[in-house]
Amino acid sequence: MFGLASPRTLRKKGIVGMNGRNVLYIAQNNPRHLYPLVDDKLKTKLAVKGHAIDVPKLLGVCRVQHHLKELEEFLADLPAFVIKPAQGSGGKGILVITSRDGRHYVKPSGVRVSIDYLKAHVSNTLSGLYSLGGRNDVAVIESLVDFSDAFDGFSFEGVPDVRVIVYRGYPVMAMMRLSTAASDGKANLHQGAVGVGIDIATGRALKAVQHARPVTHHPDTGRDLSELVVPHWERVLEIAARSYDVTGLGYLGADVVLDRTRGPLLLELNARPGLAIQVANGRGLEPRVQLASREAASTQRDALARVAFSREHIAGL
Amino acid sequence: MREARARRQIRVLVSLLMVLGVGVVLYKHYVLDFPLLTTETQDVWQIEARISFDSLGGPVEARLNMPDPVDSVKPIFSESLAPDYQFRVEQEGDREVAVWRAEAVPEGPSQVVLFTELFFSEKPQYQLGKPAEPDPLPPLSDDERAALAAVNDYINERQLVGEDLVRDILREINNPSSAIWELLQRERGKYSERLQLAIEIMNFHGIAVRLVRGVELKDRQRNRPARNLMMAYLDQQWRLFDPRAAEPVPTDTFLPFQRGDEALFEVSGAEDSDLEFSVIKVRRASYLNAVEDARNNRSWLVDFSIYSLPLGQQSTFKLLLLIPLGALVVVILRNLVGIRTSGTFMPILIALVFLQTSLLAGLILFLVVVSVGLFMRSYLSHLNLLLVPRIASVLVFVIIIFAAIGIGSHKLGIEWGMKVTFFPMIILSWTIERMSILWDEEGGREVMIQGGGSLLTASLSYLIMSNDLVADSIFLYPEALLILLAIIISIGSYSGYRLSDLRRFEPMERH
Numbered sequence: 001m002f003g004l005a006s007p008r009t010l011r012k013k014g015i016v017g018m019n020g021r022n023v024l025y026i027a028q029n030n031p032r033h034l035y036p037l038v039d040d041k042l043k044t045k046l047a048v049k050g051h052a053i054d055v056p057k058l059l060g061v062c063r064v065q066h067h068l069k070e071l072e073e074f075l076a077d078l079p080a081f082v083i084k085p086a087q088g089s090g091g092k093g094i095l096v097i098t099s100r101d102g103r104h105y106v107k108p109s110g111v112r113v114s115i116d117y118l119k120a121h122v123s124n125t126l127s128g129l130y131s132l133g134g135r136n137d138v139a140v141i142e143s144l145v146d147f148s149d150a151f152d153g154f155s156f157e158g159v160p161d162v163r164v165i166v167y168r169g170y171p172v173m174a175m176m177r178l179s180t181a182a183s184d185g186k187a188n189l190h191q192g193a194v195g196v197g198i199d200i201a202t203g204r205a206l207k208a209v210q211h212a213r214p215v216t217h218h219p220d221t222g223r224d225l226s227e228l229v230v231p232h233w234e235r236v237l238e239i240a241a242r243s244y245d246v247t248g249l250g251y252l253g254a255d256v257v258l259d260r261t262r263g264p265l266l267l268e269l270n271a272r273p274g275l276a277i278q279v280a281n282g283r284g285l286e287p288r289v290q291l292a293s294r295e296a297a298s299t300q301r302d303a304l305a306r307v308a309f310s311r312e313h314i315a316g317l
Numbered sequence: 318m319r320e321a322r323a324r325r326q327i328r329v330l331v332s333l334l335m336v337l338g339v340g341v342v343l344y345k346h347y348v349l350d351f352p353l354l355t356t357e358t359q360d361v362w363q364i365e366a367r368i369s370f371d372s373l374g375g376p377v378e379a380r381l382n383m384p385d386p387v388d389s390v391k392p393i394f395s396e397s398l399a400p401d402y403q404f405r406v407e408q409e410g411d412r413e414v415a416v417w418r419a420e421a422v423p424e425g426p427s428q429v430v431l432f433t434e435l436f437f438s439e440k441p442q443y444q445l446g447k448p449a450e451p452d453p454l455p456p457l458s459d460d461e462r463a464a465l466a467a468v469n470d471y472i473n474e475r476q477l478v479g480e481d482l483v484r485d486i487l488r489e490i491n492n493p494s495s496a497i498w499e500l501l502q503r504e505r506g507k508y509s510e511r512l513q514l515a516i517e518i519m520n521f522h523g524i525a526v527r528l529v530r531g532v533e534l535k536d537r538q539r540n541r542p543a544r545n546l547m548m549a550y551l552d553q554q555w556r557l558f559d560p561r562a563a564e565p566v567p568t569d570t571f572l573p574f575q576r577g578d579e580a581l582f583e584v585s586g587a588e589d590s591d592l593e594f595s596v597i598k599v600r601r602a603s604y605l606n607a608v609e610d611a612r613n614n615r616s617w618l619v620d621f622s623i624y625s626l627p628l629g630q631q632s633t634f635k636l637l638l639l640i641p642l643g644a645l646v647v648v649i650l651r652n653l654v655g656i657r658t659s660g661t662f663m664p665i666l667i668a669l670v671f672l673q674t675s676l677l678a679g680l681i682l683f684l685v686v687v688s689v690g691l692f693m694r695s696y697l698s699h700l701n702l703l704l705v706p707r708i709a710s711v712l713v714f715v716i717i718i719f720a721a722i723g724i725g726s727h728k729l730g731i732e733w734g735m736k737v738t739f740f741p742m743i744i745l746s747w748t749i750e751r752m753s754i755l756w757d758e759e760g761g762r763e764v765m766i767q768g769g770g771s772l773l774t775a776s777l778s779y780l781i782m783s784n785d786l787v788a789d790s791i792f793l794y795p796e797a798l799l800i801l802l803a804i805i806i807s808i809g810s811y812s813g814y815r816l817s818d819l820r821r822f823e824p825m826e827r828h
Contacts, residue, residue: 005823007814015825017818019652024812028320092758127703191760212824279825 014284014317021251021275025289029168029250030271037247038269039132042086042140048246053239054265056082057143062122071122072115075105080144083122085130085137091186093130095121096144145265148258150231156180156220158187159257162198162230162264164240165273165285166252169303170292171237171310173285174198175277176228180210181220189276194218196225197281201315203233209280234307236264241303241310243269287317327810331803338799341618345794349611349619350391350438352603355789359436359603361393362534362596364572366431368582370590374424377402377586381431383413384531385573391438393609399429412579422586436606437569468518480556480565482522483549486515487563512560516547525550529557530581531573532594540593543581546571604793623795635792636669641801642791643668643778648808650777655817656770659751664771666744668778674736676779680772682737686718687768690749691756698757712746 010017016025037043045055059081060074075081079100085093095118097105104112122139124130131137151160158179165173175195182192189195194215197206205228208215217224230236240254243266253273256264278284291314295301301309345351368379383406384392395415397404402417417429468486477485490511516526530543546566548555557566575581584590611619619625623634643665650656658664671679693714697707719737726734748771756764781787791797 003823004816004819005826007819009826010814010819010822013825015818015822017812017814017822018655019815019818020812022812023810124701124703129701129703188759190763209824212821214824279822282825 010284014286014288015278016275016285016289018275020286025167025251026272030252031248034247034249035271038249038252038271040086041084041088041268042138044247044266044269045140045142048243048266051242051246053242053246054259054262055142056145056259056265056267058140059143060141061086062126062139062141065123065126068119068122071119074141075115075118081141082144083118083125083139083141085125086140087131087135087137088125089132093121093125098144145257145267146260146262148231148260150258151176151178151228153221153223154178154218154225154228156218158183158193161187161267162236162256162258163273163277164237164254164256165277166240166244166254167285167289167292168250168296169241169244169301170295170306170314171200171240172288172292172314173277173281173283174200174237175280176205176230178218178225180218182210189274189280194225195276195280196228197277197283198228198230199315200237201311203230203236205229207280207282212276212279231258232263237307237310238303239264239266241306245303283317288314291317324810327806331807334799334803334806338796338801338803341796342794342800345607345618345796349607349616350603351607351793353790353793354786355602355604355792356785357603358600359606361434361436361599361601361606362572363599364433364435364532364534365398365595366433366532366574367428367540367593367595368430368584368590369426369428369593370584370587372422372424372427372587375421375586377417377419377422377427377584379417379429379582379584379587379590380580381415381429381582381592382575382579383415383431384433384435385412385529385576387568387573389437389569390435390572391606391610393434393436393606394613395431395433397429398432401427402429404429427587434609435572465518465521469521472522478522479524479551483519483524483526483551483558484563484565486518487558487560490515491561491563512547515560519549527577529571529573529577530575531571532596534570534572534596534598536596536598538594538596540595543574543592543594544571546573548573623792634795635788636672638791638795638798639782639788640665640669641798642781642787645801645805646778646781647774648805650770650774652808652811653815655815655820656774657767658771658774659748659755659767660744660771663744663748664774665778666741667771667775668782670739670741671775671779672783673739674733676776676783678733678736679779680776682722682734682740683772685722686715686737686740686745687749687752689718690714690745691753691764694749694753695756698753708746708750711749712742715742715745715749 037047042058042061045058048055059078062068062071062083080098082097083095088094096108097118098108099106101112104114105118106112125137125139128136145159147159154160154176155178160176160178163175163177164171174197176198177187177189178194178196179187180192180194184191187193192211194208194210196208198204199206205226208225210219216226236256236258239256240252243254244250244252247269249269249271251271251273253270255267255270257267259265275285292310295306295309346353364384366381368381370377370379379402383395384390395406397415397417399417401422402419404415404417407414407416415431472482472485475485490508512528516528519526526547526549528545528547530545532538532541533544545560546557547560548557550556555568557568557571558564559566582590582592608619608624612624623631626634644662647658647662647664651658651661667679667683670683673679674682690711694711697710702710719740719742722737723735726732726737752764752768755767
């Protein structure tokens with residue numbers, strides 16, 4: 001009625017609202033002191049080392065302004081790389097270089113830039129131009145992900161990633177975010193990216209939504225979204241589950257991308273993952289979270305066993 | 318486990334705050350007589366009782382019976398206006414006596430004054446007890462006894478009871494040609510003697526009667542002598558009668574200073590003493606009376622409240638006390654409705670500005686400043702400035718816009734344009750900055766949503782904060798803040814759906 005759902009129906013479906021997420025999931029599972037670990041991408045990267053979680057290779061870190069003098073020499077042997085602020089948000093300040101042209105660096109759009117442009121960008125990053133609240137930051141230089149072609153035609157311009165929600169170590173729900181022309185190449189559901197619910201058990205598409213309305217085909221490329229299958233699904237879930245062991249965050253969003261040669265790579269973690277994933281899956285989080293919570297309280301399992309449990313028992317809820 | 322304990326604590330805390338808040342509010346309203354509005358007024362009677370006398374040159378002591386408690390009278394305070402005398406109030410049995418003393422008063426005229434303020438409350442304040450058994454009749458002469466028998470016949474014949482009896486007898490003793498009283502008038506020539514007999518007759522018929530002396534409560538009375546009335550216990554309550562007029566007198570037009578055979582006033586060490594009353598009626602805000610009254614009763618609730626501050630500071634607090642209301646609006650709109658605002662409490666500050674500028678002018682000024690500011694700020698986006706210099710630049714923009722609006726509106730004769738200066742510049746700068754970033758990151762639609770949400774929240778806060786009933790209530794009952802806190806805390810632990818959730822997940826109901 002009036003374009004509003006009845007609270008009773010939503011409760012019956014186990015759908016969690018914003019207050020529920022904040023009070024029941026985040027406040028009770030994510031102690032404040034663990035946040036910096038996920039809010040700073042460099043810290044995340046260093047923390048997951050040795051935990052069998054693959055990440056885009058860390059090439060170097062620019063911490064202070066006088067590192068800038070060494071930047072050109074440092075980049076000499078690197079044909080392709082990404083420079084990003086460790087505490088950036090919403091994809092701001094990410095500079096991608098795909099190849100070299102003599103002394104110049106080439107961006108994905110084909111624009112050639114000089115080393116001075118890179119230096120200015122890094123300098124801005126260090127002084128906090130791109131980070132939350134303008135805090136001083138560091139610039140992380142990492143290898144460029146060689147994106148798998150498994151998703152060709154499923155995404156417009158931008159790079160698709162998989163968001164897995166992990167509750168107390170158990171993957172409970174997953175979604176693929178596909179950028180569209182409307183979302184300006186960004187994988188942001190608010191701005192019109194397509195969200196595809198992914199079956200935890202199989203890695204196959206369940207249903208897709210754009211602007212919270214169901215869609216069957218990608219609005220720009222026209223590909224049938226039901227054909228979408230995430231390769232290396234077991235590994236994707238494993239990376240997400242292991243992220244819990246590293247961070248200790250009980251309610252966690254793991255963003256995973258697929259590299260052509262290296263397979264699934266953890267891109268970043270999120271301590272406040274959103275709820276749109278429920279719409280993309282057509283399912284509520286609550287029953288899955290309940291089961292994961294019970295299992296976590298009663299049984300000790302390693303990451304692989306938790307993934308197996310999720311695929312068998314949680315996926316169907 | 319921890320969660321359950323936290324939940325229980327919240328429940329206990331919320332109930333505690335609720336009980337405390339509601340309890341104190343009810344107590345202040347019903348017991349301390351706090352009104353609901355600061356604009357409610359009450360008539361306050363200011364009474365001066367002046368004893369003037371000629372001192373004999375030695376020590377002087379003056380005693381005045383203090384006003385007696387009456388049903389609905391609430392005394393505010395009494396003080397002595399006689400700087401040369403030591404003043405104190407002595408308790409004598411069940412009555413209070415004001416006593417002035419001075420060791421040596423120069424010979425000649427002198428005076429002491431008791432200044433009393435009081436008002437009539439809607440609730441009974443004091444229940445004057447039932448009378449004791451009527452006094453036995455004093456010995457009567459034969460003539461008197463015969464007359465009494467005649468009077469009794471007269472009463473029985475007419476079946477007079479209650480008020481009729483009182484009025485009839487009073488009328489008769491006032492009537493010089495009354496046949497029945499002829500006999501008595503010979504015997505008791507003086508009016509006071511006849512009245513005494515009338516009282517005895519009423520007593521005999523089961524009506525307790527006392528003489529009272531006091532002051533008539535009528536505005537602008539100067540130097541009036543004490544008025545003699547009598548009160549009779551009828552229908553379980555004491556009623557006032559004017560014996561001379563043989564008419565009942567409303568109890569709220571008379572303040573008794575003396576009841577029965579108490580002494581009204583005494584002066585020793587002086588001669589020619591006289592008691593006169595002056596009365597003025599003033600209108601005053603009811604809450605001031607309640608505050609004064611509670612302070613006199615040493616109510617710590619009032620002693621340690623904002624009313625103990627000077628009036629100027631009180632009005633500052635009157636504004637401050639409104640802010641939690643704005644916070645409640647923000648909490649409700651954000652956590653129950655799910656409206657997004659730009660900056661958590663920015664809408665409250667904007668609402669405070671609206672209080673100065675009025676809603677429409679405020680909205681127009683806000684929109685003009687922010688949209689022009691956003692336009693100017695969009696140029697800064699290309700310059701890749703660092704954060705602090707960037708906001709500082711926006712601040713300069715804001716000042717320039719203020720000046721432009723101020724000057725422009727003055728030239729055009731739009732006076733409310735000058736009110737733009739009420740807007741907090743720093744907050745506006747941050748709002749522009751945040752909205753500009755939002756525009757870059759999330760697009761113009763999100764800016765409209767959050768900007769609109771902020772203005773809606775600010776307007777609602779303004780409507781509540783500008784409401785006199787609300788503003789007065791929270792000023793008169795700051796304890797209501799505890800209730801507010803209880804509500805805010807319980808919303809803080811509410812894990813149910815927001816209205817926006819119902820909208821957002823509505824497609825899931827259908828598919």
